[in-house]
Amino acid sequence: MSTIKLYYFPASGAARIALMAARLVGVPIQLEIVDLMKKEQYSDAYLKINPLHCVPTLDDDGFILSESRAIACYLADKYGINDTIYPKDPKKRAIVNQRLYFDCSNLVIKMRAICYPIIYKGETEIKENLRDDFNVSLSILDKYLENSKWVAGEDVTIADTTIYASMSGIFAIGWDLSSFPNIQRWLKDCSSLPGYEENEKGAKIFAEAVKKNLKQ
Ligand SMILES: N[C@@H](CCC(=O)N[C@@H](CS)C(=O)NCC(=O)O)C(=O)O
Known part of the structure; x- marks a missing residue:
């Protein structure tokens, strides 16, 4: 190859x-x-x-x-050598795709609305309305995880690595996840994913770039 x-x-x-x-x-x-x-x-x-x-x-x-x-x-x-990480079955695949689109059209948009003005535009605090808005999205993610181990079912898929990679930066600033027990449980499970450590390094760099500009 x-x-x-x-x-x-x-x-x-x-x-x-x-x-x-x-x-x-x-x-x-x-x-x-x-x-x-x-x-x-x-x-x-x-x-x-x-x-x-x-x-x-x-x-x-x-x-x-x-x-x-x-x-x-x-x-x-x-x-991929197995059929679980991005299933061929149309319905299973559709759920994975839905989670991928939910990430890019919702979670990431709201995460960026909070973090980018702080990193790039001199903003020094997290606006209440943006915090609430992001928490609404997190409550949806928490709901997806209520009855399944991973975000798209019982098997780990590329939807897990995607949402984990997307969200780990803002989580690393110390986001309050106390209202989201299923996300907390999933995050622990994500620590066994391949590439976890490499991702953490980058997520921490991102979080530091936010934290250094936040008013204490
Ligand atoms: N939707 C794209 C977003 C890619 C993106 O915005 N990358 C940012 C870093 S997170 C970037 O490279 N920005 C530099 C630029 O746009 O000039 C994806 O998921 O690949």
């Missing part, structure tokens, strides 16, 4: 979605760091492979793919 490259930056939750999917699938990848702090995503070479100038981007022997969740699905489809 030729080398699969993943253009990556540790603090990026999106990049860690792709990384954790690769670790879950068990396919070897070579990480190519794109330093967002140095604006390397705007280099001519990178813009050629990803005009959206963001990480992650996958290069599988010349097949170029961006969008973290699309990368996760592709890796599971192409290299």
Whole structure:
């Protein structure tokens, strides 16, 4: 098999979605760091492979793919050795897809609304309405986990690695999860996922970038 490259930056939750999917699938990848702090995503070479100038981007022997969740699905489809992490059964797969879309269209939007103004725009506190809004989304995630071990059923799937990678940055700032017992239980289970430690490193960098700008 030729080398699969993943253009990556540790603090990026999106990049860690792709990384954790690769670790879950068990396919070897070579990480190519794109330093967002140095604006390397705007280099001519990178813009050629990803005009959206963001990480992650996958290069599988010349097949170029961006969008973290699309990368996760592709890796599971192409290299997954079992049928559970991204099921072929249409209904099971639909639930995994629903969770992936819930992550990108809801959880991440609300997480970014809180964190990005603090990291990039001089905001120094978490606005109450944004906190409440994010907690509403977390209550939905908690509900999904009420009757199942993992976010899309009894088996671990790429929906778990995705939501975990997405949310671990904001959780690492010390988000109050006391009202979400099922999320707390799931987070403990996530510590056994492949790629967990690598993800944690990046999540901590992200959380530090938020915390250093927050008023004490
Ligand atoms: N929907 C995309 C989002 C990717 C994204 O926004 N990546 C950010 C880091 S989390 C980035 O590279 N930003 C740099 C830029 O947009 O210039 C995905 O999930 O892959």
